[in-house]
Amino acid sequence: MNIFVAKLSFDTQDAGLREAFENFGEVKSAKVIMDNYTGRSKGFGFVEMNDHAEASNAIRSLNDSELDGRTIVVKQAEERGQRSSRY
Structure with a gap:
């Protein structure tokens, strides 16, 4: 699963x-x-885990948790082209 x-x-x-x-x-x-261009982080990333159950547990546990002093958002990644409109 891609996260x-x-x-x-x-x-x-x-x-x-x-x-x-x-x-x-x-x-x-x-x-x-x-x-x-800047070589600086864009503030987001992706993690890929083979086991769906482990990935789901990681999403539940790490969403709204703190990493390196910031509260992070963790969710299942959407496939390209399947993103919903923001408006």
């Missing part, structure tokens, strides 16, 4: 994101999205 993580601290790096999710199961990948 979207928002409101990350600009100091959070891939390893820290991975570590937070490894408490709930095997993490296939963890990536903080960086701005190509």
